[in-house]
Amino acid sequence: MRAALVVARKDVLIYYFKPPVVTFGLVFPLFFFLAFAVGRPVPLSSLVSSVLAMALFFSASAVGPLITPWERQARTWERLVTSPASLEAILAGDVLAASVFGAGITLLPLVLGLVVTPARITAPLELVAGLLLGALAFAALGVLLAARGTDAPSEVMMLSNLVRLPLIFVSGVLVPLDQVPAWGRWVAPLSPLTYGADLLRGGLGEARFFPAWVDALALVAFATGFLALARFLHQRRDRAA
């Protein structure tokens, strides 16, 4: 697992420490925050959890889908899989870097929300679990999106948005789950964001839709599932062709 740390460190150095990436990561959640806050009759504080969830979702899954395609193009991927670092370690490293980036970026809207709105942390454990497990699951999604077929970054971005946007729409972040029609309640559990947002809501003292342990378990299950699938796809590609 030391190899995973080495890979994560490399990812952070190369892909996350770039000014545009960091700027984008910081501006995006702020933009969300404003977009949500303007012209809403609901109290600001009840929006904080939604904004956090979205910021976390976007930042943790933003860069991941591009890393492997970039590395495949630059052939450093081939170099990396020739090294003793196992595929599992490489993917774990990618997830780790993305999680740290996502959780780190999300601290900004959190602090902002606590300062400018009446929102308060009521259940720190749930909040932290929501941040960490959410980051993990969303980062794993990003890594999975990098594993499929094409290496052209533009196509990967298309695919990534094609997958991520619906996951946001069904997740209950935009509209609370107790206000959506029945079919919405059926599809909401399919999105990992549903559970991440739910935990964060709990952390900020709002009503949760699921018990906290269900949320946590679901996030872990999503992370594991995404990673297993990513591993399978990479293995099929590398060993056979």
Next chain:
Amino acid sequence: MPSWAPDAGRLAVVTRGLTKRFGRLLAVDHLDLEVRRGELYGFLGPNGAGKSTTLRMLCGILEPSEGDGHVLGIDLRRHPERVKSSIGYMSQRFSLYDDLTVEENLTFYARVYMVPRAGRAARLQQMLRLGDLVGRERQLAGQLSGGYRQRLALTCALVHGPEMVFLDEPTAGVDPVSRRTFWALVRRLADQGTTILITTHYMDEAELCDTLGFIYQGRLIAHGPPARIKAEAFARPVLELQAPDPRLAAEALAEWDAVEEVVRAGARVRVIGARQDLDAAALTAYLRAHGVAAEWVTAVEPTVEDLFVSFVDRERKARVREQLQALGAPPA
């Protein structure tokens, strides 16, 4: 247990019937390869011959479709992971992290290959000196010129002190001076006991190897020391001539059955004979009889390139013959 026991004490690489199919394409075709420990083995073949595919199987990243192989005594099929930690690999078009500095690239690979922390700094210094990269530690790899990138890629492949390295076209796209420096380095490594399997398209480089393997359409068609290959497998005359109209001369010679191959290089024409008795006098006479002027004609040493052309040719002829026989036609 494997059905055959490779001589792991003497041989660094042994393969039996190693095969790779990509769909219907047979990229590597039942390859039997032997590389002795400590030798510099040159792997030659035209584009698409299957060199990189073979290397990638030997490095444990590509699963063979058929056949077996042992690298440093380790079974490729059963322990590809163990192969990976004992070898070094430099892929075609040196893969480096362009956004990391020279030192960061080296450090990254040192960590990935689990070079113990205690000796790491000293090891990195040693690698920087080896690659003549001292003073450029903080430069981004993406900003290095070809020769430096190449040597950085090599040192990254050597940072964990592997017993064997696979170098896939390490001199492609690099200027002649850097090529020479690089080969001096490779030669020195081999002399110090590292086994090296290297692919190249440059025939002058091939002559610096201890052993050559010629691969064509996924098959090993000839192998041995360069000198022996020249002496035994290629006992045909090679001549060079200069003519005012080299195109005309080449065309006339190509018609002649005493000539196997005609290659034009600028104002010169290189001729590989099909018969022992072809010499400068005979060639001059032939040209004169066909009304073609030549400034001079002289016998020259065959180069590895000539060998290759002639092997490929023979192989092609043999295949055509096989196909004809399969059709029931009398052999030509």
